[in-house]
Amino acid sequence: MVDQMEEVRVTPVAKLWRPRRVLITPDALALPYGQAMLARAEQSGAEVIKLKANRLAGLTGEDARKAYANAKTTLAIVVSPPGQRRLQPIPPSADWQFHIAQGCPAHCQYCYLAGSLSGPPVTRAYANLEEILDSLKAYAGKGTITSKSTERAGEGTTFEASCYTDPLGIEHLTGALAASIRFFGLWEAPVQLRWTTKFDAVDGLLAIDHRGRTRVRFSLNAASVSRDFEGGTANVTQRLQALRKMASAGYPVGLTIAPIMPITNWRQEYADLFLGVAQALQGISAVDLTAELITHRFTPGSKEVLIGWYPKTTLDLREEARTQKRTKFGGFKYVYPKDSMGEMRMFFQEMIATHLPEAKILYWT
Numbered sequence: 001m002v003d004q005m006e007e008v009r010v011t012p013v014a015k016l017w018r019p020r021r022v023l024i025t026p027d028a029l030a031l032p033y034g035q036a037m038l039a040r041a042e043q044s045g046a047e048v049i050k051l052k053a054n055r056l057a058g059l060t061g062e063d064a065r066k067a068y069a070n071a072k073t074t075l076a077i078v079v080s081p082p083g084q085r086r087l088q089p090i091p092p093s094a095d096w097q098f099h100i101a102q103g104c105p106a107h108c109q110y111c112y113l114a115g116s117l118s119g120p121p122v123t124r125a126y127a128n129l130e131e132i133l134d135s136l137k138a139y140a141g142k143g144t145i146t147s148k149s150t151e152r153a154g155e156g157t158t159f160e161a162s163c164y165t166d167p168l169g170i171e172h173l174t175g176a177l178a179a180s181i182r183f184f185g186l187w188e189a190p191v192q193l194r195w196t197t198k199f200d201a202v203d204g205l206l207a208i209d210h211r212g213r214t215r216v217r218f219s220l221n222a223a224s225v226s227r228d229f230e231g232g233t234a235n236v237t238q239r240l241q242a243l244r245k246m247a248s249a250g251y252p253v254g255l256t257i258a259p260i261m262p263i264t265n266w267r268q269e270y271a272d273l274f275l276g277v278a279q280a281l282q283g284i285s286a287v288d289l290t291a292e293l294i295t296h297r298f299t300p301g302s303k304e305v306l307i308g309w310y311p312k313t314t315l316d317l318r319e320e321a322r323t324q325k326r327t328k329f330g331g332f333k334y335v336y337p338k339d340s341m342g343e344m345r346m347f348f349q350e351m352i353a354t355h356l357p358e359a360k361i362l363y364w365t
């Protein structure tokens with residue numbers, strides 16, 4: 001079959017992240033998988049620091065900006081905290097969230113991790129991957145989110161791996177996604193691995209025997225949102241190329257359109273995005289495609305962290321332009337007002353019906 005993207009596939013893949021320094025704890029160094037990650041990091045030319053204790057120390061800088069800059073150029077290879085191995089539900093995406101890493105090398109000015117993770121945003125890769133994956137088995141068949149939904153129960157027990165990280169952004173150093181995809185491929189049960197990404201280095205994943213048990217979603221946005229606010233990621237064209245590769249390799253795929261913002265010309269910009277997705281998937285038969293639609297929101301805590309990290313940001317964080325919405329933890333977040341939400345929701349539904357009629361919308365929030 002003639003590859004219909006061939007002529008437009010002119011954008012080279014995004015540059016891979018190269019950490020400046022790599023820290024490894026004694027417990028992580030004792031594990032073969034920790035050693036394998038260290039070897040990869042050494043090859044990439046990073047300065048390697050073997051810590052004497054299992055606690056990460058010395059991560060702060062003279063000020064918030066310096067601490068941020070140091071953290072974003074550091075990879076720490078550690079053993080995951082026991083608390084993270086007790087899985088929690090993650091509505092509306094999945095029954096369970098599990099963690100193969102924490103932190104991300106990119107610089108999104110609206111980053112979801114701001115306010116939910118404490119301390120400088122060092123990327124931590126977990127050396128006890130085998131233990132992490134093994135612990136998932138106890139949760140199969142016990143989901144209460146997608147498993148209890150009439151529309152989504154057919155997905156089996158769903159496990160989300162990208163709540164605290166962008167796993168593809170560090171895959172060239174960790175290999176954790178490939179191992180997780182293989183693990184789910186061999187797991188003869190109704191289960192699904194889910195992860196979302198703003199990166200594009202998927203070539204190493206294409207030949208894995210995934211058995212349809214991994215759904216990769218590409219996090220996409222209007223071109224100007226991506227250009228203005230998503231530093232250090234693959235650009236939208238590169239992500240669309242990666243989407244095409246994964247769909248061609250038979251993976252169930254998805255779009256995480258997030259964070260949706262009513263920017264100037266938002267209708268045109270998002271219409272262009274949907275057109276781009278339709279073109280990227282053209283000619284691939286029987287694509288299993290979902291869409292998750294997430295509007296921009298922030299909390300007082302996340303705003304404070306983001307302003308510290310990106311003091312010059314032009315991201316619209318005006319409280320007076322938003323409505324307060326209670327969270328289940330007793331706090332609140334700022335979301336777009338009801339009218340604006342209704343208008344955008346209708347537009348996105350129409351766009352998907354027009355350009356991607358085969359796509360199943362999982363949720364709007």
Ligand code: SF4
Pocket residue numbers: 103104105106107108110111112113164165166198233
């Ligand atoms: S890719 Fe995701 S996790 Fe990484 S900086 Fe951007 S929003 Fe944050």
